[in-house]
Amino acid sequence: MGVYEALQIIVPSAIFFAAPLIFTALGGVFSERSGVVNIGLEGLMVIGAFTSVVFNLTFADRFGELTPWLSLLVAMVVGAIFSLLHAVASITFRADQVVSGVAINFLAIGLSLFLVKKMYGKGQTDQIQVGFDKMDIPVLSHIPVIGPLFFANGYIPSYIAIALAFIVWYILFKTPFGLRLRAVGEHPMAADTMGINVTKMRYIAVMISGALGGIGGGVYATIISRDFSHATISGHGFMALAAMIFGKWHPLGAMGAALFFGVAQSLSIVGQAIPFLKNVPTVYLLIAPYVLTILALAGFIGRADAPKALGTPYVKGKR
Template structure:
């Protein structure tokens, strides 16, 4: 296998594995840009993965090839509603945001596994039959070098993830909504003085993080695992959280960091077919994404500048 063939294989695979991380990390960016820490991304992904698989299995005969796409919308809606628990605890009741996020992780997995047992009388669901198809993008696939790498045998979920990252950048940095969002995350007292409803903005941001995290989870379960069980998400939410930090709370930075982690995951899956890499023991390749996650957070947590008011409950009239 030549170097070019390796690139043609690894780059699309890396983006494919990165898609769930991109969407979930962008959700984290919205939440933390508003000043609310969201450790609960793992639980939101679990909820989205569970709902996506159950919807796919239940309604595949009704919606046919559209089932996975509709499942994304349903998973995002359910996870968005589920994230309201975190919003109420962290914003309205001013609970410790880290503890609330951990509770979301534990509760999401408990609800999902209990529901699977009730619905299927076993520890995991059946395998889905309809997944997202691959397709070629006309004209662009004919571009030398780049075409076969980025525009051939493309998953729609990969395009969706990149589009959401770009759209999030536009919303956060180029719209009045984004300016208000960043204001309540940097200096909520000043934002309140200017007439911005801090509580409302933070609720919207946390719910958005739930919607995107749920869609990310549903993408993962419907493209990579094909079913849902206790180990389906297996740390993907924490990896997305690391991508958000590694990307310095910026949508495009989170996009790049998620692709970096996706590349590590693609190596762990396909490394046995790549020259030189195939000689590395498989266990090292499997732990590589998690090791890189630790190194990324440990190396950049002190250098990246988080929003100044992140993690701080806002009390009106109190500086």
Template sequence: MDFIQILSIIVPSALLFAAPLIFTALGGAFSERSGVVNIGLEGLMVIGAFTSIVFNLTFSDQLGGSVKWFALLAAMIVACIFALLHAVASISFRADQVVSGVAINLLAVGLTLFLVKLIYGKGQTDMIQNAFRKVDIPVLSDIPVIGKIFFANTYYTSFFAIIVAFIVWFIIFKTPFGLRLRSVGEHPMAADTMGINVTKMRYIGVMISGALAGIGGGVYAESISSDFGHATINGQGFMALAALIFGKWNPLGAMGAALFFGFAQSLSIVGKSLPLLENIPSVYLLIAPYVLTILALAGFIGRADAPKALGTPYVKGKR
């Protein structure tokens, strides 16, 4: 197996696992740039995964091959609404944002498992038939060398996630909306003095966070697991949060970190087919993503500057 063949196995797999992390980390960027800690990304991914699978199974016959895209839309909407619980608790009632996020995670898992047992009579859903499959990107897959590595046997969702990352970067750093969002996360009192509605901007940030995390959960469920159970997401939301911090709350940095974590996760799947890793015990490959996440955060968290008002509830007129 030559080097090009090895890359053609690793790269598409890394992009596959990175896509859900990218979407979710981008969602976290909106929430945390507005000043609201969102530990609940894991729970929002769970809601997105559950919604997408149930929608896919329910409407597969009516919508055919396009059902997976409509399922992502449904996941986005439901997770956005679910994120409203975190927004109300942490912004309107000024509850501890970490505690609220943890509550969202616990509620999401408990609620979805209850609904799965209620609907399907067992601990997990049926397998979906209309999932995202490997494709060769037209024209691009025919490019010599590069086409075989990046654009053959890959997934549309991977490139969709990368495109969205650049769009989010532009929105946050190059638009008036992004400036207002960042201002309420850095100095909400100054933003309020300039006529910016701090509460409104934070609500918008948290709800966009829910929408993108819902898409992340839906992409994971419809491209990797193909069903939903209690262990479907299994820490992906926390890994996305780690990617956001590792990327210093910058959408492109978060995308880079998510690609790194996606690569680490892909090794546990494709490692046995690679000459360099075939003799490594599988348990080491399975724990590698989490170990690398811890090492990355331990090495970079001290150098990452969070938004100044992150985690601090804003009370109008109070310093």
């Protein structure tokens, strides 16, 4: 097997595994750019995964091929609503944002597992039967060399995730809404003086974070795991958080970091099919994504400049 053949295995798989991380990391960018720390990305992915799988299993017969898309839509709505718990605690009541996020993580996994056992009588759901199909992107998949690598044998949500990173970049850096959102994360008092409703902007940002986190969990559950259990979202929310920090709170940086982690995850799955990795013990490939996450943060977190008001509750009129 040559290098190009190996890339044909690794690249589509990396994009496939990176998609949930990209959605969730972009959600984290919105929240933290507004000044609200969101450790609860893991919990938001959990609730999105749970909701999407249950909706899929319940309504697959009624909606047919539309079911996966509707599942993601429901996961998005439920994720946005669930994130309100974090918004109310950290913005309105000015609770410690890290503690609130951790509470969201515990609540999401506890609530979802309780409901799974009540609904299905066991610790996990059934396997979904209606999901997304792999496809080739018309025209682009026929481009020599890069076409088969990047635009063939993929899932539509994966390409939407990459496109969304560019859309989020445009929203944050080229629109008045993005300027206001970044302003409340850098200097909320100055933003308030200019007539920007800091509380409203932060609520919107946290809800967008919840919506994208829900989509991220839904994408993971409906494409990769295809069911829901306590181990479905096992640290992927924290990997998305790491991608956001590694990407320096920038949408395109977060996407690049998520793709980097996606490569590590793909190697843990397809590594045995690649000649120069087949002799590497499987356990090393399985832990590679998490080791690389730690190394990436250890190497770059000190150089990443977080929004200046990140984690600081805003009290009107108080410096």
